[in-house]
Amino acid sequence: MEILEKSVKEIHGLLKNRVLKCRDLIIQTYKNIEQQEPEIQSFISLAKEESISRSEEIDRLYDKGEELPVLAGIPIAVKDNICIKGQKTTCASRMLADFVAPYDATVTKKLTEHYMIPVGKLNMDEFAMGSSTENSVFHTTRNPWSLDCVPGGSSGGSTASVAAGQVPLSLGSDTGGSIRQPAAFCGVTGFKPTYGRVSRYGLVAFASSLDQIGPVAKNVEDISCVLNAISGHDSMDSTSADIAVPDFTLCLGKDIKGLKIGVPAELFGPAINSDVRQCVINGLELLSKEGACWEEVNMESFPHAIETYYILSSAEASANLARFDGVKYGHRYHNAKNIKEMYKKTRGSGFGSEVKRRIILGTYVLSAGYYDAYYAKAQKMRTLFKLDFAKAFKKYDVLITPSSPTTAFKIGEKIEDPLDMYTADIATIPVNLAGLPAISVPCGFVDGLPAGLQVIGKAFDEETVLKVAYKYQQLTDFHKKKPKLLN
Amino acid sequence: MEFEPVIGIEVHAQLKTRTKLFCGCSTNSGEKRNSNVCPVCLGMPGALPVLNKKAVEYAVRAGLALNCTVKELSVFSRKNYFYPDLPKGYQISQFDLPVCENGSITIDVDNRKKTIGIQRIHMEEDAGKLIHQGSASIAGADYSLVDLNRACVPLIEIVSEPDIRSAREARVYVEALKLILQHTGVCDGNLEEGSLRADVNISIRPLGQEKLGTRAEVKNLNSFRSLERAATVEIERQKALIISGGKVVQQTRNWDDASQKTTALRSKEEAHDYRYFQEPDLIPLRLPVAMIREIKNSMPELPVKKMERYKADLGLNDFNSYQILVDCDMNRYFEECLLIKEDIEPSEICKWILGDLNALVKDGNSSFSECKVTPEKLITLVKLIKSGKISGKIAKEVIKKMYETGADPENIVKESGVEQISDTDMLQAAVDKVLAANPDVVLKIKAGKTNSANFLMGQVMRETRGQAQPDLVRKLILDTVNKG
Numbered sequence: 001m002e003i004l005e006k007s008v009k010e011i012h013g014l015l016k017n018r019v020l021k022c023r024d025l026i027i028q029t030y031k032n033i034e035q036q037e038p039e040i041q042s043f044i045s046l047a048k049e050e051s052i053s054r055s056e057e058i059d060r061l062y063d064k065g066e067e068l069p070v071l072a073g074i075p076i077a078v079k080d081n082i083c084i085k086g087q088k089t090t091c092a093s094r095m096l097a098d099f100v101a102p103y104d105a106t107v108t109k110k111l112t113e114h115y116m117i118p119v120g121k122l123n124m125d126e127f128a129m130g131s132s133t134e135n136s137v138f139h140t141t142r143n144p145w146s147l148d149c150v151p152g153g154s155s156g157g158s159t160a161s162v163a164a165g166q167v168p169l170s171l172g173s174d175t176g177g178s179i180r181q182p183a184a185f186c187g188v189t190g191f192k193p194t195y196g197r198v199s200r201y202g203l204v205a206f207a208s209s210l211d212q213i214g215p216v217a218k219n220v221e222d223i224s225c226v227l228n229a230i231s232g233h234d235s236m237d238s239t240s241a242d243i244a245v246p247d248f249t250l251c252l253g254k255d256i257k258g259l260k261i262g263v264p265a266e267l268f269g270p271a272i273n274s275d276v277r278q279c280v281i282n283g284l285e286l287l288s289k290e291g292a293c294w295e296e297v298n299m300e301s302f303p304h305a306i307e308t309y310y311i312l313s314s315a316e317a318s319a320n321l322a323r324f325d326g327v328k329y330g331h332r333y334h335n336a337k338n339i340k341e342m343y344k345k346t347r348g349s350g351f352g353s354e355v356k357r358r359i360i361l362g363t364y365v366l367s368a369g370y371y372d373a374y375y376a377k378a379q380k381m382r383t384l385f386k387l388d389f390a391k392a393f394k395k396y397d398v399l400i401t402p403s404s405p406t407t408a409f410k411i412g413e414k415i416e417d418p419l420d421m422y423t424a425d426i427a428t429i430p431v432n433l434a435g436l437p438a439i440s441v442p443c444g445f446v447d448g449l450p451a452g453l454q455v456i457g458k459a460f461d462e463e464t465v466l467k468v469a470y471k472y473q474q475l476t477d478f479h480k481k482k483p484k485l486l487n
Numbered sequence: 488m489e490f491e492p493v494i495g496i497e498v499h500a501q502l503k504t505r506t507k508l509f510c511g512c513s514t515n516s517g518e519k520r521n522s523n524v525c526p527v528c529l530g531m532p533g534a535l536p537v538l539n540k541k542a543v544e545y546a547v548r549a550g551l552a553l554n555c556t557v558k559e560l561s562v563f564s565r566k567n568y569f570y571p572d573l574p575k576g577y578q579i580s581q582f583d584l585p586v587c588e589n590g591s592i593t594i595d596v597d598n599r600k601k602t603i604g605i606q607r608i609h610m611e612e613d614a615g616k617l618i619h620q621g622s623a624s625i626a627g628a629d630y631s632l633v634d635l636n637r638a639c640v641p642l643i644e645i646v647s648e649p650d651i652r653s654a655r656e657a658r659v660y661v662e663a664l665k666l667i668l669q670h671t672g673v674c675d676g677n678l679e680e681g682s683l684r685a686d687v688n689i690s691i692r693p694l695g696q697e698k699l700g701t702r703a704e705v706k707n708l709n710s711f712r713s714l715e716r717a718a719t720v721e722i723e724r725q726k727a728l729i730i731s732g733g734k735v736v737q738q739t740r741n742w743d744d745a746s747q748k749t750t751a752l753r754s755k756e757e758a759h760d761y762r763y764f765q766e767p768d769l770i771p772l773r774l775p776v777a778m779i780r781e782i783k784n785s786m787p788e789l790p791v792k793k794m795e796r797y798k799a800d801l802g803l804n805d806f807n808s809y810q811i812l813v814d815c816d817m818n819r820y821f822e823e824c825l826l827i828k829e830d831i832e833p834s835e836i837c838k839w840i841l842g843d844l845n846a847l848v849k850d851g852n853s854s855f856s857e858c859k860v861t862p863e864k865l866i867t868l869v870k871l872i873k874s875g876k877i878s879g880k881i882a883k884e885v886i887k888k889m890y891e892t893g894a895d896p897e898n899i900v901k902e903s904g905v906e907q908i909s910d911t912d913m914l915q916a917a918v919d920k921v922l923a924a925n926p927d928v929v930l931k932i933k934a935g936k937t938n939s940a941n942f943l944m945g946q947v948m949r950e951t952r953g954q955a956q957p958d959l960v961r962k963l964i965l966d967t968v969n970k971g
Contacts, residue, residue, distance in 0.1 A: 204532040209767035322576020323530045366762035
C-alpha cells in the first residue's frame with residue numbers, strides 16, 4: 001500500500017536498485033485497485049494480465065542493468081477516451097461499450113516508449129461531457145473523501161483513482177476543466193498543458209479546439225515527469241505545436257521572488273464559495289511571503305465563459321459525434337427498416353441524455369439562420385478571452401484562481417439541473433478558450449472536502465506554472481493528506 | 488418568346504496524388520474492397536486528419552492554369568450530413584475561404600472565342616462507395632455494403648461563373664477543363680470512370696432579361712455526349728414548362744442516359760443544411776507567395792501554349808495540333824518523338840501517330856504509354872521511308888508488325904524482304920514486261936496522256952510485290968516509252 005504513496009522518482013530508485021520488483025509493484029497496484037474499487041469505482045476496465053507480463057519484461061531489463069527512463073515500470077491508469085490498441089475504449093458510452101481500439105493513441109505510444117504500464121481504463125462522464133462522472137453509462141465514481149460526493153468530472157476516474165491510492169498516476173483529458181475541477185474535488189494535482197503541447201491523436205474528440213490530454217498525480221514533481229514523457233510535436237496531429245519541449249523537472253525548486261500574480265476579480269466574487277475563496281487567498285499569502293506579489297485584475301470576458309464554451313464545444317461535439325452512426329463500429333440498432341431509422345434508433349439508444357443535449361445544442365447553433373447569432377458570436381467572444389489573457393500576461397507571470405467555485409457536491413445534487421452543473425467549470429473554462437496551461441493543486445479543506453487552487457500560465461510556459469505550483473506544495477501539505485477511508 | 492439559357496458548372500476532379508488527402512493510404516480504389524484504409528479515413532474515434540502537401544500543390548497548379556488568384560490563406564471546413572459512405576458524418580471541404588478564386592478560361596466554341604469565369608476552386612475529400620444488394624439504390628436495397636477505399640481521396644471542385652449560354656458551350660468548357668487538368672498532371676480527366684464529374688446548373692430567362700431564372704442542377708453525367716445532351720434536354724424541359732404556364736422549381740435532377748431524360752432527385756426544401764464550420768482539427772492553410780511562385784515556375788506547359796507552339800514552330804495545322812494533344816498519353820508520346828526526331832518533319836511524325844498508330848492502339852484497347860512501338864522505333868520507321876528504303880504503303884504493313892511484336896522496323900524489313908527496290912536494272916526488267924503487255928496504254932502515253940502512266944505503275948508495283956521505288960518506276964516508264 002505505502003509504495004504507491006511514494007513519488008515517481010522514489011519508486012524509480014527502488015526499481016533501479018532492485019529493492020522493488022516491478023512485478024510486485026504491479027501486483028500491489030491491482031491489490032489497491034481491487035480493494036478500493038467496490039467503493040470508489042474509478043475504473044471501467046483493467047488490463048491485469050498484460051500489465052503483469054509487461055512488468056516481468058521490465059524487471060528483466062532492470063535486472064540486466066539497462067538505463068531506463070524514470071517512469072519505467074510505473075503503473076498509470078488512462079481515461080477511457082484515449083485509445084490503447086487491443087483494449088476497449090468506451091468513452092463511458094453505450095455507443096462504444098464494446099469498441100476495441102484498433103490503434104494506439106500517440107500518448108499511449110509515448111507511455112510505452114517510457115516503459116510505463118497502463119493498468120486500466122478510467123471512468124468518466126460519457127464522451128467527457130459532464131462535471132461529476134455521473135454521466136457514465138457504467139457507474140458513478142465516488143469521491144474518496146466522501147462517498148456521497150461526486151469526484152468531479154469529466155475525468156472523475158482519473159482523479160479518484162489517484163486520490164484513493166489505486167494508482168500513482170493517471171491521464172485525463174480537459175476540454176473545459178475536466179482534469180482540474182475533479183483534481184480539486186479529489187484533492188490531487190491535475191494539469192492541463194497548453195493546447196498543442198500534447199498530441200490529441202487517439203483521444204476520442206469531444207471539442208477538438210479545446211481538448212487537451214494531461215496528467216493527474218499526487219504532486220507537481222510527478223506531474224512534471226509524466227509531462228516530459230507525453231509532450232511534443234506529433235505529425236499525426238496538425239494542431240500539435242512544433243515547439244521544443246523543455247525538461248519540466250528543471251524548473252522545480254526555483255524561487256519565485258518578484259513573481260507577479262494576477263488574481264481575476266471575477267473569480268473571487270459571490271459565485272465562489274467563501275471558504276474556497278479563503279483557501280485560495282491563504283495560498284496567495286503564502287506565495288507573497290516567498291517574494292511573489294499579487295493584485296486583482298479584471299477579466300471582463302470571464303462572466304461569459306459558460307455560454308461561450310457551451311456554444312463552441314457543443315457545436316464541435318455535434319460534428320465529432322456524428323461518426324457514431326451504427327455503420328462502421330460500436331452500438332447499432334439492429335431492427336431498423338431503413339437507413340434513417342437505423343441512424344435515429346442507434347443514436348437515440350446509444351447516447352445518454354447529456355450527450356444528446358449537447359448534440360442538439362451544437363446542431364442548433366450551427367444551423368442556417370442561427371449560426372451568426374450563436375456560433376459566430378461565440379467565436380468572437382473567444383477572441384475576447386484570448387485578448388483579456390494576452391493583456392493580463394503583459395503584466396503578470398501567472399494568474400491564480402480557485403479551480404472550482406465549490407468543493408465536491410453530492411451525487412445526484414445537480415444532475416437534474418444542467419445549468420447549475422455547468423457553473424462548476426466557470427474558473428476552468430476561460431483557460432481552454434485561450435488554450436493556456438493551468439494546474440490545480442490542493443489548497444485546503446472545507447468541511448472535510450478538498451479545495452483546489454488554479455495556476456494559469458502563458459501559452460507554452462508550463463514551466464512557470466509548474467514552478468509556482470511546486471513552490472506552493474513545498475509550503476503546504478494539503479497534497480499529502482489522504483482521505484480517511486484509506487488511513 | 489425567345490429564351491436564353493444560363494449555365495454554371497461545378498466540376499469535381501480527382502487529384503492524381505499517390506496518397507489520400509488526409510492520410511497515407513493509397514488512392515488506388517481499384518484494389519480489394521476496404522484494403523486502402525486506416526483509422527483516419529475510416530473515421531475511427533480519435534483519429535485526426537493531416538493535409539497532403541502534394542494535393543495542395545495540385546490544387547494550386549489547377550488554380551494557376553485556370554488563371555485564378557491563389558489565396559495565401561485558406562481554410563478547411565466541415566460539411567455535416569449523414570450518409571453511410573461518409574465515415575465521419577462530415578466531409579472535410581473548403582467553404583468561405585477556398586484555395587483559389589476569380590479565374591477564367593477562354594474556350595473555342597465552333598471557331599468563336601468565349602471566356603468563361605471560374606468563381607472558385609476548393610479542396611475536399613471524396614466519400615466512399617456503397618454497394619447495394621437487391622436494388623440499384625439504398626431505398627430498395629435488402630442491405631448495402633460500404634467500401635471506403637475511395638473515402639478521403641483528394642478532389643478539387645471547380646465552380647464556374649454562370650457564363651455559359653448553351654449546351655454546346657457547356658460541353659466545350661468541360662472538355663477544355665479536362666484538357667488543362669490532364670496536361671498540368673493534376674487529374675486523369677476521365678468522365679466515364681468518374682475521376683472528373685460535372686454537375687450542370689441550368690436556368691433559362693427571356694432573352695434580354697437580366698434577372699436569372701430558377702435553376703435546376705443536373706447530375707450523373709458520365710460522358711461529354713451525355714453532358715451536352717442532358718443540358719439540351721433540360722433547357723427544352725424548362726422552356727416547355729414556362730411556355731405552358733408552369734414554373735421551374737429549384738431542385739436537383741438526375742440524368743438518365745437510357746431514357747434521355749432528367750428526373751427530379753430532391754427539391755430545395757429537402758436540401759441539407761450542411762452546418763459548415765471551420766475544421767478545428769486542421770490549421771488554416773497558409774501558402775507563402777514564394778511557394779506559389781515555385782509551383783508556377785514548375786508548371787507543365789498548358790495546352791493552349793502547346794498548341795501555339797505546334798502551329799508556329801512545328802508547322803502543324805489547326806486540326807492536327809489539337810488532335811495531337813487531346814490524348815495526354817499520345818501527346819507525351821509525340822513529345823518524346825520530337826526529342827529524337829533529328830531531321831524528320833514533325834508533321835510526318837504527327838501523321839503516323841494520329842493515323843496508323845492511333846488506330847492500332849485503339850483497336851488493341853491499349854494506350855500509347857504501353858505501346859510496343861516505342862518513339863525510337865517509330866522514328867526509325869519514318870527514317871526508312873524518308874531514305875527510300877521502304878514505301879509508305881509497305882510502312883503501313885511494317886508498323887502493324889511492329890505493334891504486334893515490338894520488333895525493330897529494320898529487322899522486319901530485312902526478314903520479310905520488303906525493302907524497296909531501287910536497283911534500275913532490276914526494275915527495268917519489270918517495266919519492260921509491263922509495257923510489252925499493255926501496248927494500248929503505251930500509245931496513250933505517247934499521245935500525251937501521261938496520267939495513264941499511273942496504271943502502268945500499278946502493274947509494276949504488283950510485279951515487284953509493292954517493293955519498287957515509285958518515283959524511280961515512274962521515271963523508268965516515261966523514259967522507256969519516250970525512247971521507244
